[in-house]
Amino acid sequence: MTFLAPGLAIAGLLAASIPIIIHLLLRRRRKPIEWAAMTLLMEAARRHRRRSRVERILLLAIRVVLLALLGAALARPLLGEKITVLDSRVVHLVIDDGITSGARSGDGTALEASISEAITVVEGLDPSDRVSVVLAGRPVRMLVDDPTSDHRSVIRAIEGLAPREGRTDFASALEMFVEPMRDGVEGRRNEVRILSEMRQGSIDENTRPPDLRGPGIRLISPEPVGNDISSIQVMDIESSRVPLSVAGSVDDRIIRISLRRTGSTPELVSTVRVDGDAIATPELRKVEWPSGVRDMTVEFQVRVDDDGGIVTASIDETDDLSLDDQRSIVVQGRVPSRMLVLERDEFGGSGRVDRWRASDWFERAMLPDVEGTLGDAIEIDRVDPSTANLRDLDGVSIVLIGRPDLVSDEFLSTIGKWVRDGGVLVTVPPGSTTVRPWASPLLGELGIDWSVALEAESLSEPRRLAAEQPPATLTRLLDAELGDLAPSVSIERRLPIEGAAESDIVLVDSAGEPVLLDVPVGLGRLVFFAVAPELSWTDLPVRPLMVPLVQEIARRGTALSMVGREGIVGERIPSSQVEGATMVLPGGDRIMVGDDDESNIVIPSRTGTVEIKDLADRVLELRVVNPEVENALLETATSDSVLEWLSPSGDWTIETEDEQVESAGLIGSDLAGPLILVVLFLLLLETVVARWFARGGLVSRRSRGLTGANADADAARVLRTGGAG
Numbered sequence: 001m002t003f004l005a006p007g008l009a010i011a012g013l014l015a016a017s018i019p020i021i022i023h024l025l026l027r028r029r030r031k032p033i034e035w036a037a038m039t040l041l042m043e044a045a046r047r048h049r050r051r052s053r054v055e056r057i058l059l060l061a062i063r064v065v066l067l068a069l070l071g072a073a074l075a076r077p078l079l080g081e082k083i084t085v086l087d088s089r090v091v092h093l094v095i096d097d098g099i100t101s102g103a104r105s106g107d108g109t110a111l112e113a114s115i116s117e118a119i120t121v122v123e124g125l126d127p128s129d130r131v132s133v134v135l136a137g138r139p140v141r142m143l144v145d146d147p148t149s150d151h152r153s154v155i156r157a158i159e160g161l162a163p164r165e166g167r168t169d170f171a172s173a174l175e176m177f178v179e180p181m182r183d184g185v186e187g188r189r190n191e192v193r194i195l196s197e198m199r200q201g202s203i204d205e206n207t208r209p210p211d212l213r214g215p216g217i218r219l220i221s222p223e224p225v226g227n228d229i230s231s232i233q234v235m236d237i238e239s240s241r242v243p244l245s246v247a248g249s250v251d252d253r254i255i256r257i258s259l260r261r262t263g264s265t266p267e268l269v270s271t272v273r274v275d276g277d278a279i280a281t282p283e284l285r286k287v288e289w290p291s292g293v294r295d296m297t298v299e300f301q302v303r304v305d306d307d308g309g310i311v312t313a314s315i316d317e318t319d320d321l322s323l324d325d326q327r328s329i330v331v332q333g334r335v336p337s338r339m340l341v342l343e344r345d346e347f348g349g350s351g352r353v354d355r356w357r358a359s360d361w362f363e364r365a366m367l368p369d370v371e372g373t374l375g376d377a378i379e380i381d382r383v384d385p386s387t388a389n390l391r392d393l394d395g396v397s398i399v400l401i402g403r404p405d406l407v408s409d410e411f412l413s414t415i416g417k418w419v420r421d422g423g424v425l426v427t428v429p430p431g432s433t434t435v436r437p438w439a440s441p442l443l444g445e446l447g448i449d450w451s452v453a454l455e456a457e458s459l460s461e462p463r464r465l466a467a468e469q470p471p472a473t474l475t476r477l478l479d480a481e482l483g484d485l486a487p488s489v490s491i492e493r494r495l496p497i498e499g500a501a502e503s504d505i506v507l508v509d510s511a512g513e514p515v516l517l518d519v520p521v522g523l524g525r526l527v528f529f530a531v532a533p534e535l536s537w538t539d540l541p542v543r544p545l546m547v548p549l550v551q552e553i554a555r556r557g558t559a560l561s562m563v564g565r566e567g568i569v570g571e572r573i574p575s576s577q578v579e580g581a582t583m584v585l586p587g588g589d590r591i592m593v594g595d596d597d598e599s600n601i602v603i604p605s606r607t608g609t610v611e612i613k614d615l616a617d618r619v620l621e622l623r624v625v626n627p628e629v630e631n632a633l634l635e636t637a638t639s640d641s642v643l644e645w646l647s648p649s650g651d652w653t654i655e656t657e658d659e660q661v662e663s664a665g666l667i668g669s670d671l672a673g674p675l676i677l678v679v680l681f682l683l684l685l686e687t688v689v690a691r692w693f694a695r696g697g698l699v700s701r702r703s704r705g706l707t708g709a710n711a712d713a714d715a716a717r718v719l720r721t722g723g724a725g
Contacts, residue, residue, distance in 0.1 A: 010069010012432040019063035023056070030187040053585045060691060066682040073675035089189045090130045090147045092177050096196030097161055098137035098168030099569075099632045103229055103321040105197065109161050109532065110225075114195040117222075118158050122151050122192065132180070135171035136196070138570025139603040139626070147180070160381030165323050165607050165627035166570025170194065171207035174649060181217060189216040198642050200631035201675035209649035219652040224637045230263035230272050231321035232289075237313045239331045240559035242301065253331060255300040257261065258315045259287065263634035267291040269520050272315040274300045278309030278331050278411040284316075308333030310624060322631050328624040329566065337378050337558065338395050339366065342385035343402035358428040358532045361541040365550035378554075390414050397558050398424040406440040416445040420522030422565050422575050424557040428529040429456060429495045431536065439495075446521045450537075455538075465489040465545075472506040474518045474527070474556050475708055478548055485545040491515065493537040495530045501508050507512065516549075523575050524561045527553055567604045567625035574623030576612050584611045586625055 034327070053441040095118055102113035122131055130147035131154050134140065143157055192212060195201050198221070212219060236258040255274055268289050275282040279302045283482055287296055302311075314326040343359040356364075383392050392637045395398070399415065401407060404427055407415075419425050427442065439452035465486035469475075475482065491509055502516055507516040508529075517528040533540050540546055567574040567585075576583060578593040586608030591601075593612065610623040639654045646652045 004667065009072055012068050012074070016064045016068040019060055020065065023060050027607060059686065062682055062686045062689065065097070066686060068677060069675055069682065070679045071680060089126075089128075090132065090189060091121065091179075092147075092181075092190065092192045093121065093131065093133045093382060094170065094171075094173050094192065094194045094196075095133060095135055095143075095158070095161065096137065096168050096194070096198075096202055097135045097164050098202065098626060099163065099201050099323050099629070100168060100201035100321070101137065101164030101196070102323045102636060103197075103199075103231070103355050103634055105225065105227055105229055105320070109163065110197040110199075111161060112697045115158055115161060115196070117195050119155050122154055122158075125151060127151075128162060131179075134173045134176050135164075136160070136168050136170050137164035137203075138169045138172075139605055140169050140172040140176070142176060161694050163323060164569065164605065166568075166605070167628045167631040168196070168202040169207070169570075170196075170202065170205065171204065171209045174209045174212060177212065177431055181212070181214060189218070190214075191218045191220065193220045194222060198222060198348055198637055200635045201631050201638050203637060203642065203645050204631060204644070209646055211649055213650040217650065219646070219650050220655050221642060221646060221652045223654050224639060224642055226636055228264040228636070229320035229634050230261065230265070231632075232317075233260045233262060233321075233324040233632060234258075234313050234315065234327040235260045235629055237327045237329045239310070239311060239329055239561050239562065240555050252303050253302055255302055255311060255313070257298045257300070257327075259296045259298065259315075261294045262632065265292050265294055272298050273314050273316055274302060274311060275314070276309060276311040276328070277698075278304050278311050278333075280305065286317055304331055304333065306333050310622065316700055321634060323627055323633065324629045327626050328564070328630075330622050330624055337397050337554070338378045339378060339554070340388075340392060340396045340399045341380060341382045342388055342399065342404075342407065343382055344386070344406060345382070345383050354535055356534060356541070358529070358534045359400055360548055361533050361546070362400055362402075362426070362428070365541075365547045366554060368547055371618065385411075385518070386670065387494045388415075393418050393423070396423070397561075398426065398554055400426045400428070402428060403430055404428075404442055407438070407442075409441065412441055412445045418577075419446060419524040419526065421577055422523040422561045424520075424525050424527065424554075424561050426527040426529070426553060426557075428531045431532050431534050446526055448519060448521070448526065449637075450500055453499040454533075456493050456495045458493050463491045463494075463511055463513075464511070465491070465515065466510050470505050471501065472518065473560065474506050475549070475552055476556070480554055482545075485543070485548075489538060489540045489543050489545060491531055491538045491540075493531065495532075497528075497530050506594060515682060518557070520560075523565055524558050527557060533676050565623065567623060569604050569607060569625060569630050570628055571603070573602065573604060574625065575608050576621055576623065578612055578614075578620055580610045581614055581620055584613060586610065626643065654721050 020690055092301060095111075095114050097111055101109065101114065103110050103111070108585075118133075128149060130149050131144060131151065132147040133154060135143050135145040143161075144154055148154065154682075158507070177190075190625065236255060236256075239253050239255040240256070242252040242254055252609065257272060257274070259272070270287050270289065272285050272287055273282055274284075283300050283302060285298055285300065286297060289296065300554070304311075306699075308331050310328050310333050312328040314328060319325070341359050341363060343357065345507075366378055366380065381396075385403050386408060388407070388411050390398055393415070399418075415423075415425065425446075430438070437451075437454055439454075443450055443452065465488075466485050467487045469482050469486060471479070486507070494509070494513065494515070497514055500514055504517045504519045505514045507514070507520050507529075508513050513530075515529075515531050517526075517530065519526050519528075522638075531538050531540070533546065535541060540549075544694060565575040573583065573585065573591065576593045581593045583591050583601065585604050586606045589602045589604075604625040607625050607627055611619050612621040613622065643652055643654065
């Protein structure tokens, strides 16, 4: 037998000696005094002495055993195998505080329910049990790192938790327990317990938990909740200039908002609000949701202030999850867009129109009227591709490479980083001569696995652009017109491309071969022409499709790359190209822009505005951090799906709420309860026996004289002294 609180057991033994001490003190000698009836008392004492001694010993034994057992019960004795299991246990709690934990279910949020369960578990632990706590909302972190037996401090730390706006990452959270459990004391039992509603948003199918198998390791997961809740989420917000907008006194923008419903999908009406310091007045729009519809897109046309600012899209109505109802984006003010054309100037200029190169046609499509108002909205610079360097990319939002075969290897690395940081790169094949292979080095630098032919092929028969084109984000606003404009375009030469995904293809010819491709690269994009837009390849430059197509490439490409520059809670910091500046995240964390040291990486832990400051603490740029809503799914999960996802880490047990209560009870001593019952019985027995003995006890009816324990003691002393004084 062992005790979880040996100090109380020792105290019980010391308390058991108190009745013995009192008994010995009452037996001390007193000087007897003779009086008239002394002879009768001495005779009665002789007859009663043996019985009174039995009474005293019986009462003394009951009192000693009662106090000893009371101390033992309070010390919580353990027997058998449970001594080893419970006496050396470490309980690892994984609490889901990700974005879905903020969903209201019943009287409170899911996180509040998890906190309550965690407190119940900790309060039910034995004093020697130790606890560690990991929070699974990204960025994942240890709340209680080293396992501790200070249960009150653990409870206080848990009580102060609030939901985060990042996704739940159980895989990374469980990874934190691998080393501590492997390096732990041999024979110690480890228990890993997940506390979550286990909705679909808590299970990331793109990750898998680590292997936690080992001797003495118990893995417990809660039963997934089954109640239906619902939320309308702002998934994305994009800002792009109105097609052919001008840089006049106002700057019109199209604000495109993508909405998603998660959980139940009843018929309802919601209100979308667009607000922020970049626009003068808020804009509202009602959105009608038919039953079962999950996705919706809403567009606003707003006028942006001269200095730009932040635009926020939000849902006015309250639903079951408020953390996903808002999203922001930074929009630039009335600042000209800068475009860089990498092209080698020809001696004597381009000359006649039929000798114009692809870069000439592209530039003319960007500025159809050089003297018009668009000239104030777009700045175009030309640089020889063989001499281009990092300084040429300063402030540039879109780069057109007309001669990619002349770009140096050093600049390929530079422009690759520029694209990944949010730039838009447009590439066209060299029109006539090719100095060296160019496609493979460029695509390799950007991490794109396409197979591009070294030379263009001339078609035996011209092809047309297909009337039905694949859906593409880049040309979304042209979808209604492509059916009429595309078939008029004729193609005579093309650069064969293989290995492109369907999602990368924007335009195809009548044979289904790609003509224009668009693929995201980091935060930026690559727009790749398989058919050079010059007259020796195609008549696209002189067709009505050319101008709107080029305008959309510049407008939508830049808008899509701006979306990637926002920060996401638990995922990434905002992007900035101001090298050496300081980025101040929401909450006050500071990082150096361009610092690639992994030890200095800080992941945003909350939403808000980000300031990029120079050495004088002046604000150079604004960025935002938005919630991670892609994985904020409120649909219910099944126990089988949860166990299947957790299976790589070991054999998990799904525990219901009733089983959690039962488990908390089993954490205590197996003998404490029975011993308390024995103590209560002995207390009752002592009371009854003491009262019985006080009235005569074991003395028979033939006994005469004084009775009772104290009287017998006095009589016994009289007999020992023989009545002498």
